[in-house]
Amino acid sequence: MFFSSDIMFTIVPVIISIGFVVVFGLILVNIIQGIRTWNYNNSQPVLTVPSLIVAKRDHVTTHHHNHGNGIHHNHRSTSYYITFEVESGDRMEFSVNGKEYGMLAEGDLGKLTFQGTRYLGFERLREPERG
Structure with missing residues (x-):
């Protein structure tokens, strides 16, 4: 050797x-x-700006675990993202929770509140009633 x-x-x-x-x-x-x-x-200051939701996406991550003796465990987690366009034409993407993601739709117009890269909320503007 x-x-x-x-x-x-x-x-x-x-x-x-x-x-x-x-x-x-x-x-x-x-x-x-x-x-x-x-x-x-x-x-960063807390800013509230008029914005439009231009895109929504999600990302699903799956983890597979093998515990031995033929026992398998799968775990999935989903991350949700919404892209907003502000009046200047700039776009910003924020991570949001599942409930917020489900309540908002592409094309919604409203007021985006954020602080730096932290999403704080979106208040959708009501459409005027037609009649």
């Missing part, structure tokens, strides 16, 4: 340690990015 058996006891712990450092580093970066976004949103 090219390597003595002692080298495995030296290399493997180093590789495992590097793996833990990388995973911990990725988790730490994710936490820091979340805090920065939260701080950014909190520092």
Whole structure:
């Protein structure tokens, strides 16, 4: 053999340690990015602007789990997004909850309230009654 058996006891712990450092580093970066976004949103003014809903989309994520002994578990989660167009022509997409997503339709006109990248609400304007 090219390597003595002692080298495995030296290399493997180093590789495992590097793996833990990388995973911990990725988790730490994710936490820091979340805090920065939260701080950014909190520092922005709350704005209410006239807007039009131009698009809606959802994204379904499925997770498959195998618990052994032939037991399988599937978990699905759905994220909902709505794209608004403001008077300047700019478009903004926000993540919304399922109830809000279901109550709003493409073409709805109203007042969008947001803070930075945080969606706060949409008040739909009533159409005048025809008669």
